[in-house]
Amino acid sequence: MKVFDMIQTTPEQKEILDLTKQICEKELLPRVPELDKEGTFPEDIAQKFVDAGLYAMEVPEQYGGMGIDNETLFLVAETLGYYDAGFGFTFHAGSMGAECVFVGGTEEQKQHAAEELLAGKKFAFCLTEPAVGSDAASIQTTAKKDGDEYVIRGNKCFISGAEIADYFVVATTIDKELKYKGITLFLVEKERGVQIAKHEDKMGIRLSPTNEVIFDDIRVPASNMIGAEGKGWGIVMRNMEVVRPHSMNFATGIAMRAVDEAVSYAKVRQQFGKPIISLQGLNFLLADMVEKTLVSHSALMNVAHLLDKGMPLNGMGSAVKIYASQTASYVASKSIEVLGGYGYMREYPVEKLLRDAKIFEIFEGTNQIQQVVLGSLLAKD
């Protein structure tokens, strides 16, 4: 049995997932080894998903989109993660990058973002800087008011999908001394002179381009501000509540694939005169892998349900982020063990799964930061 067969979906969800799987099997899967080696995002394959109507499905109906629910979106992300987490993450981030606009923008900005997303345009989210990661309220990128415009100056690093983005949601400060109370967000069009610099050579999710992005005195009209001066922090935090669990579905997709690869191998590999799947020590290891994978899936479905109902996550987002990311690394690592020495070879797909899994413990707020969040919630009266 494959892990997908253990997951319940509605007929409507199944239709979308079958279409996603079909494109993944035909277009993506055969090219993954080569793209992983090169470290390239395949824009032609991404366009096939856009043409099939699988991009930006979350755009609300009131702005002309499908307004698909989080549960279905999570399932699609998990499926993409099964085939290639780097591709899926980048494809998904292209539209989720605009989430700040839907969280804190004006009606006009939301309508504009929706139209651009539905035309297949991609957004990148720029918060991290070379000297500022977890302590995000200390960002150094400045926005200075000059008449009806703002001038943005600073460097962002590790920006996912920057190379393919048409728009950049940029976190700036209007006054570094104000810390989080100075954070101000802007929507910046690429053609205003945004420079895409260093392409990072990464351990995993190599189909996902990650770049340094330079804003060298970029002028934007004041109307490009998302929210108000000093209100960016709240928008970023609310945005992360939604985007973070979305991203973790790719980690669960990795775990699902790692289980399936391990099981397929264990059914054919013979030792001691029988398939290794019939050795109880190994069979129980596979059971342990699938148990953790299904718990990650179920926990994320619960988060999707809360988001769909507009209910607060109250720490669930952080807890599930830690669990799903650790599970992906654990299950991918165990999958290598099931394949023995072959698992360690690039010729087999499982070593890549471990390389791809690690990042989910680091980005979208490190797992240590999620512990800080959970610990401080517990310390509240």
Ligand SMILES: Cc1cc2nc3c(=O)[nH]c(=O)nc-3n(C[C@H](O)[C@H](O)[C@H](O)COP(=O)(O)OP(=O)(O)OC[C@H]3O[C@@H](n4cnc5c(N)ncnc54)[C@H](O)[C@@H]3O)c2cc1C
């Ligand atoms: C592949 C990739 C893609 C990314 N995509 C994006 C993107 O699209 N947009 C974007 O803005 N950013 C992006 N990031 C940045 C990512 O979110 C940061 O790397 C992450 O938040 C950690 O920041 P840092 O790397 O500066 O580590 P640091 O903040 O320097 O942390 C170093 C270590 O210290 C620990 N630490 C820090 N503070 C505490 C604390 N208070 N308590 C306990 N431990 C602590 C951390 O957990 C970590 O282990 C991406 C990063 C990568 C690697």
